[in-house]
Amino acid sequence: MPAPIRLRELIRTIRTARTQAEEREMIQKECAAIRSSFREEDNTYRCRNVAKLLYMHMLGYPAHFGQLECLKLIASQKFTDKRIGYLGAMLLLDERQDVHLLMTNCIKNDLNHSTQFVQGLALCTLGCMGSSEMCRDLAGEVEKLLKTSNSYLRKKAALCAVHVIRKVPELMEMFLPATKNLLNEKNHGVLHTSVVLLTEMCERSPDMLAHFRKNEKLVPQLVRILKNLIMSGYSPEHDVSGISDPFLQVRILRLLRILGRNDDDSSEAMNDILAQVATNTETSKNVGNAILYETVLTIMDIKSESGLRVLAINILGRFLLNNDKNIRYVALTSLLKTVQTDHNAVQRHRSTIVDCLKDLDVSIKRRAMELSFALVNGNNIRGMMKELLYFLDSCEPEFKADCASGIFLAAEKYAPSKRWHIDTIMRVLTTAGSYVRDDAVPNLIQLITNSVEMHAYTVQRLYKAILGDYSQQPLVQVAAWCIGEYGDLLVSGQCEEEEPIQVTEDEVLDILESVLISNMSTSVTRGYALTAIMKLSTRFTSTVNRIKKVVSIYGSSIDVELQQRAVEYNALFKKYDHMRSALLERMPVMEKVTTNGPTEIVQTNGETEPAPLETKPPPSGPQPTSQANDLLDLLGGNDITPVIPTAPTSKPASAGGELLDLLGDINLTGAPATAPTPAPVPQISQPSFLLDGLSSQPLFNDITAGIPSITAYSKNGLKIEFTFERSNTNPSVTVITIQASNSTELDMTDFVFQAAVPKTFQLQLLSPSSSIVPAFNTGTITQVIKVLNPQKQQLRMRIKLTYNHKGSAMQDLAEVNNFPPQSWQ
Amino acid sequence: MIKFFLMVNKQGQTRLSKYYEHVDINKRTLLETEVIKSCLSRSNEQCSFIEYKDFKLIYRQYAALFIVVGVNDTENEMAIYEFIHNFVEVLDEYFSRVSELDVSFFNTVFHSTWQSTEPIDELPKMCSARQPQEACSVSTPVC
Numbered sequence: 001m002p003a004p005i006r007l008r009e010l011i012r013t014i015r016t017a018r019t020q021a022e023e024r025e026m027i028q029k030e031c032a033a034i035r036s037s038f039r040e041e042d043n044t045y046r047c048r049n050v051a052k053l054l055y056m057h058m059l060g061y062p063a064h065f066g067q068l069e070c071l072k073l074i075a076s077q078k079f080t081d082k083r084i085g086y087l088g089a090m091l092l093l094d095e096r097q098d099v100h101l102l103m104t105n106c107i108k109n110d111l112n113h114s115t116q117f118v119q120g121l122a123l124c125t126l127g128c129m130g131s132s133e134m135c136r137d138l139a140g141e142v143e144k145l146l147k148t149s150n151s152y153l154r155k156k157a158a159l160c161a162v163h164v165i166r167k168v169p170e171l172m173e174m175f176l177p178a179t180k181n182l183l184n185e186k187n188h189g190v191l192h193t194s195v196v197l198l199t200e201m202c203e204r205s206p207d208m209l210a211h212f213r214k215n216e217k218l219v220p221q222l223v224r225i226l227k228n229l230i231m232s233g234y235s236p237e238h239d240v241s242g243i244s245d246p247f248l249q250v251r252i253l254r255l256l257r258i259l260g261r262n263d264d265d266s267s268e269a270m271n272d273i274l275a276q277v278a279t280n281t282e283t284s285k286n287v288g289n290a291i292l293y294e295t296v297l298t299i300m301d302i303k304s305e306s307g308l309r310v311l312a313i314n315i316l317g318r319f320l321l322n323n324d325k326n327i328r329y330v331a332l333t334s335l336l337k338t339v340q341t342d343h344n345a346v347q348r349h350r351s352t353i354v355d356c357l358k359d360l361d362v363s364i365k366r367r368a369m370e371l372s373f374a375l376v377n378g379n380n381i382r383g384m385m386k387e388l389l390y391f392l393d394s395c396e397p398e399f400k401a402d403c404a405s406g407i408f409l410a411a412e413k414y415a416p417s418k419r420w421h422i423d424t425i426m427r428v429l430t431t432a433g434s435y436v437r438d439d440a441v442p443n444l445i446q447l448i449t450n451s452v453e454m455h456a457y458t459v460q461r462l463y464k465a466i467l468g469d470y471s472q473q474p475l476v477q478v479a480a481w482c483i484g485e486y487g488d489l490l491v492s493g494q495c496e497e498e499e500p501i502q503v504t505e506d507e508v509l510d511i512l513e514s515v516l517i518s519n520m521s522t523s524v525t526r527g528y529a530l531t532a533i534m535k536l537s538t539r540f541t542s543t544v545n546r547i548k549k550v551v552s553i554y555g556s557s558i559d560v561e562l563q564q565r566a567v568e569y570n571a572l573f574k575k576y577d578h579m580r581s582a583l584l585e586r587m588p589v590m591e592k593v594t595t596n597g598p599t600e601i602v603q604t605n606g607e608t609e610p611a612p613l614e615t616k617p618p619p620s621g622p623q624p625t626s627q628a629n630d631l632l633d634l635l636g637g638n639d640i641t642p643v644i645p646t647a648p649t650s651k652p653a654s655a656g657g658e659l660l661d662l663l664g665d666i667n668l669t670g671a672p673a674t675a676p677t678p679a680p681v682p683q684i685s686q687p688s689f690l691l692d693g694l695s696s697q698p699l700f701n702d703i704t705a706g707i708p709s710i711t712a713y714s715k716n717g718l719k720i721e722f723t724f725e726r727s728n729t730n731p732s733v734t735v736i737t738i739q740a741s742n743s744t745e746l747d748m749t750d751f752v753f754q755a756a757v758p759k760t761f762q763l764q765l766l767s768p769s770s771s772i773v774p775a776f777n778t779g780t781i782t783q784v785i786k787v788l789n790p791q792k793q794q795l796r797m798r799i800k801l802t803y804n805h806k807g808s809a810m811q812d813l814a815e816v817n818n819f820p821p822q823s824w825q
Numbered sequence: 826m827i828k829f830f831l832m833v834n835k836q837g838q839t840r841l842s843k844y845y846e847h848v849d850i851n852k853r854t855l856l857e858t859e860v861i862k863s864c865l866s867r868s869n870e871q872c873s874f875i876e877y878k879d880f881k882l883i884y885r886q887y888a889a890l891f892i893v894v895g896v897n898d899t900e901n902e903m904a905i906y907e908f909i910h911n912f913v914e915v916l917d918e919y920f921s922r923v924s925e926l927d928v929s930f931f932n933t934v935f936h937s938t939w940q941s942t943e944p945i946d947e948l949p950k951m952c953s954a955r956q957p958q959e960a961c962s963v964s965t966p967v968c
Contacts, residue, residue, distance in 0.1 A: 289903055364872065
């Protein structure tokens, strides 16, 4: 068989390949040749073949069949063989392959070899891929070598020790005595690796750390070495661009950082040297800057004195002014880390940071933006906001969402005046409208309602904004809402803050209609617009007919949401015109609610008391600005909390104007929500059904009258009554309203009612009015159950009650069988 | 801690790769192409540090060859940047005016030269101590 080709030839051949396929072909041919050569157990050329195999492995082709060959090479006596063998072992083997354990013996022998280079090879391989078993076996040898006087071996042994410690942390103790003398070396190689070893030990084990701080007096030693490095003159061996061994300096600084963290004594011992390094290092080259960077990180991390910290931040400030992008990036990253702790010092560099917003590099811009937001405070808000708004205009789309939310947050916290706040938000909406997050719209609306005196100004500006362009959805939504609410102010031209514009009612309706028609408007936006038009029917005087026409057109819209709204509003015009003005009154000021946990349950008794609308915080936090709120509101301006349905709001079984019946009966029971409510509040920009607010209302227009109610359960003072409703148009649905009352002298708390029905039925349990049944029959808990009974079978139900009474938890199961036939037939 | 060390040319051909943590072989080629793509898309104006997945990439371009080092968060980026240059200077001294061809032909030499590139630190230590002299005595180009 001809001698296998040399590696160089192989590389040359592969380079001539023009396509990936050609290359693959060549490699496969060569692999086949190598495999047959291995099979022949050819000693002379084994090393050459393995070298080629390693090259192919690097290119990405599988080379596992060479693993055993590597072992054979390691076992050979020739140095060149050993070298390739160990290299192959490092590249191809790792602890996942079982074969690697066979190496242990070879490595052991080689660690005791006479030639230092062979020992070095063995140490390197062990340090590269040694598994925990191998490390355990050979740790003793490594430790012995750590103590030799040969610096070549010593530095390799130190690195091997690092690997051993990583694999088998328990062995750390073994290396401790050897470390005592490591730092006394002159050879920088050994110094460097020793520092690495010490760093690894300190990072891994807090005991070691404490030991090194106290007993070994490590800090003074390190300080001494560092000092020598800085003060010593030019040493050609270690010089990099005029600085003596910067890599060692950086390493030492990092170790000092670990030693000084949270430790006063060590930090104090380091102060001087850190100051010296910071002032003496030359900053004209990258090397110097690298050292300064490490120094700054160290100063920030240990308990340094304030003068030193100010020095560090000034260094970072200087970095920011540097032309080199790398340095600026690094400076911004570090400033971001320190801005929490040293806020004032960083403030001084605010203008430079703001300039970085204009940089071309994306990562620098992002860091500058984050840092700017961190630096905004009451004093600099106006200036900063100007810069940030300018940035928002010109930045890449991926930043816009973050920037917009950041601006909103900052404006909320530090706005100097309401008008400024509104202006800022409007500016954001007009420039980056489509990137604004969804919850900004309700927040903004809530803000607007709160600033009563600004209503006219706001609505005028919003009107002007959408006059030109109504494609940005959040802006249009807010504008539509405001125009709906404050349209009368707009038309009357009563603006104090600005030049009032002359707008007629028709023009306003024009713009709202075009929003409705436009293809760019989403369904949500259209909903807002339609409701706004409706609200204007009470505020405008001359265009009511036009509004009626618009509303009736949408009664047959394809969009179900719009259709429903239009139909409801239509009905308002036709049958309930007398209620319209009350219904569509102005919204009261909304209170901002935090989103931690449920608010108190408010029981309303139908008393009127215009109070700020307390809203139930939904888990995801959108403010309720729903139209449903204003409809609920009208019923006496009560304290109402919108009900949270436990099931997705389903359309009532009968279509059409049944909703309006609710209005007939103003007996409002307050809203729910105790622990048992599972479902979150529906997205508030959909108008929640009126139904939701009024759980005790007759739900159907055409109720079958006269189904007798039953007492479903009566025990221990707790009585539960069922009342029934059914619709003529949809006879398979029965709505049961339960009322729970308590005749004992103590309240029943945490009351939960659960029901189950046989499989042929479907059950929907809406949320209860509260979870406390007051004593002495002073009040009841009401809950609605909807049962779907398509097969008209006899209604049966099993109920489970849990509550706390007289300090103990009670639980009961019961079956209800006495349903009247009219309820299910 | 250094995760990997790559020398890749502009066409995406890997001239040298050294991984300090186990990465599956098919993932390696993928990683290399992605890395070189992100490096190529940077202009001269931009800084040499890229954030890629959970590493930081520090790259330097020498003619048609990119040297990319992937590190984790704890490393000083500028020190690594400096180290890359130091490494190239060592090679330059060893090969007297090193070129991409040298890199591709002598890649086993490279491995031998720094004797297993002990993860993380042997590299900088070796370079900083100017050990090409030592290396010369040990390695003669194999094959």
